Amino acid sequence: xxxxxxxxxxxxxxxxxxxxxxxxxxxxxxxxxxxxxxxxxxxxxxxxxxxxxxxxxxxxxxxxxxxxxxxxxxxxxxxxxxxxxxxxxxxxxxxxxxxxxxxxxxxxxxxxxxxxxxxxxxxxxxxxxxxxxxxxxxxxxxxxxxx
Amino acid sequence: xxxxxxxxxxxxxxxxxxxxxxxxxxxxxxxxxxxxxxxxxxxxxxxxxxxxxxxxxxxxxxxxxxxxxxxxxxxxxxxxxxxxxxxxxxxxxxxxxxxxxxxxxxxxxxxxxxxxxxxxxxxxxxxxxxxxxxxxxxxxxxxxxxx
DNA sequence: TGTCCAAATGAGTATCATTCTCAATTCGAC
DNA sequence: GTCGAATTGAGAATGATACTCATTTGGACA
Ligand SMILES: [Zn+2]
Ligand SMILES: [Zn+2]
Ligand SMILES: [Zn+2]
Ligand SMILES: [Zn+2]
Numbered sequence: 001x002x003x004x005x006x007x008x009x010x011x012x013x014x015x016x017x018x019x020x021x022x023x024x025x026x027x028x029x030x031x032x033x034x035x036x037x038x039x040x041x042x043x044x045x046x047x048x049x050x051x052x053x054x055x056x057x058x059x060x061x062x063x064x065x066x067x068x069x070x071x072x073x074x075x076x077x078x079x080x081x082x083x084x085x086x087x088x089x090x091x092x093x094x095x096x097x098x099x100x101x102x103x104x105x106x107x108x109x110x111x112x113x114x115x116x117x118x119x120x121x122x123x124x125x126x127x128x129x130x131x132x133x134x135x136x137x138x139x140x141x142x143x144x145x146x147x
Numbered sequence: 148x149x150x151x152x153x154x155x156x157x158x159x160x161x162x163x164x165x166x167x168x169x170x171x172x173x174x175x176x177x178x179x180x181x182x183x184x185x186x187x188x189x190x191x192x193x194x195x196x197x198x199x200x201x202x203x204x205x206x207x208x209x210x211x212x213x214x215x216x217x218x219x220x221x222x223x224x225x226x227x228x229x230x231x232x233x234x235x236x237x238x239x240x241x242x243x244x245x246x247x248x249x250x251x252x253x254x255x256x257x258x259x260x261x262x263x264x265x266x267x268x269x270x271x272x273x274x275x276x277x278x279x280x281x282x283x284x285x286x287x288x289x290x291x292x293x294x
Numbered sequence: 295t296g297t298c299c300a301a302a303t304g305a306g307t308a309t310c311a312t313t314c315t316c317a318a319t320t321c322g323a324c
Numbered sequence: 325g326t327c328g329a330a331t332t333g334a335g336a337a338t339g340a341t342a343c344t345c346a347t348t349t350g351g352a353c354a
Contacts, residue, residue, distance in 0.1 A: 022302085041341075056304035061341060069245045074281070077224035079215075081312070081340070095271055098216045106267055114257045116280065122251055123285035124242055131278045133263065134221070138270035169331090189311075203333035208312060228341065229311065 025063045027053040029072060029087060038076070038084035071127030088128040097137035099144075105131070135146055148229060167217055171208045174200040176234060185223070218274030233235035235275040244284035246291075253280070 020030070031044055039047070041061050067073035072100045075085045076094075079101060080128055086092065091112065095104040111131055136144070168176070178191055186194070188208050195201045208275060211232055214220035222232045223241075233239065238259065242251040258278055283291070 024302090042339095057340095058304055058306095058342080059302080062283045062303090068272045068281075069283075071245070071281075077228075077230075081224075081228065081230075083224075083228075083340080095268065095273075097271070098218070098274060104269055104271070106263075108267075110263060111257065111278075114255060114261065116253075119215070120253055120255075121242065121282075123288075124251070124280075124282040126242075126280060126282040127245060127289060129278065131258070131276065133271075133273060133276045134215075134218075135268075135271040135273040136216075141270075141272060171331090185313085196347090204311095205313075205333060205335095206331080259298095 021067075021072075024053070024055055024059060025067060028056075028060065028063050029067060032073065032087050033090075038086045040082050040084055044085070074128045074130055076130050076132055093131045093133070095133040095135060097140055098134050099126060099136055099140040102137050104137075168214075168219075171200070171202055171206060172214060174202075175207065175210050176214060179220065179232060179234050180237075185233045187229050189229075191232070214244040221275045221277055223277050223279060240278045240280070242280040242282060242286055244287055245281050246283055249284050251284075 025047065031047060032039060035047075036067060041057070041064060042084045044064075045055075045060045048060075064075075067112060068075065071088060073085050074088045075083045078081050079098075081097070091109040093106050093109060095106060096102070109131070111129060116126065174195065175191060178194060179186060179248075182194075188204070188211060191205045191211075192202075192207045195207075211220060211222070215222065219235060220232050221235045222230045224230050226243075238256040240253050240256060242253060243249070256278070258276060263273065
């Protein structure tokens with residue numbers, strides 16, 4: 001993640017992002033995009049500490065909420081209750097073991113081309129979705145069969 | 148606890164349910180099915196208090212976890228962090244406003260007939276899924292347009 | 295450049311759902 | 325009835341997130 005040539009805000013920066021985000025929000029989004037995987041609020045706070053873009057924990061959570069409200073970031077909750085954040089542009093979901101908690105990323109989003117009926121939307125402007133699968137992983141299946 | 152001859156457990160009781168659940172777990176599941184909508188752990192504890200099926204909060208959460216591990220119950224987390232539980236047999240999902248939090252139940256599950264590729268499952272035994280949509284409700288759209 | 299106000303910030307504190315601890319109780323087998 | 329194992333629940337601990345409020349920042353304006 002180190003760096004992309006000093007260009008703080010990436011090239012794929014959208015007009016939306018430019019017009020609506022302040023510097024700290026952009027840094028959070030950059031961090032999430034660069035990480036390549038989900039991060040918790042605490043993770044983000046820890047990663048930015050010491051860098052020129054460090055910010056307080058309260059600010060991290062405040063901006064994560066706003067990024068969600070703009071549809072740029074989505075979060076899911078682990079069974080532990082911890083919330084993990086990811087950019088919505090990365091349309092990834094997971095398969096999680098209800099027993100040991102092991103998590104497996106899915107390569108494609110099964111909702112990719114499924115459309116919600118406009119009548120179901122009831123006027124809502126759709127921003128993003130969360131989709132998670134739960135099951136029992138192979139090793140937990142074995143443990144259950146022969147304990 | 149009181150009696151079981153009296154058939155407190157409903158007629159739709161499946162073999163799975165009979166063989167794997169104890170009395171308290173069945174009462175929790177019955178309560179969730181009877182409610183017709185999602186309930187939090189606190190809700191369940193409050194509803195059962197005073198009835199012959201009352202149980203401690205710790206027990207409620209313990210059994211909710213086990214019901215999830217058996218694939219009989221699923222939960223989703225509100226932005227507030229509160230977890231809401233529902234029976235997996237009720238395949239319902241929601242559309243939630245990221246601004247005011249208003250929630251709209253969807254009538255049908257868009258994943259209903261979408262199948263996950265076996266190769267994606269990597270040996271997992273699939274139990275259930277969670278799917279939630281997020282957007283901006285009509286009244287919050289208005290407020291944003293003309294503040 | 296100096297003054298002003300509104301918005302943004304963050305250290306510390308509060309909240310609150312969930313989990314943990316462990317002594318007491320219940321269950322089941324003999 | 326007795327004994328060990330499993331279940332239970334009251335209360336305390338945990339931990340992520342939200343809140344408070346005094347301070348800082350930033351830009352408009354003179
Ligand atoms: Zn597992
Ligand atoms: Zn998706
Ligand atoms: Zn709204
Ligand atoms: Zn569904």
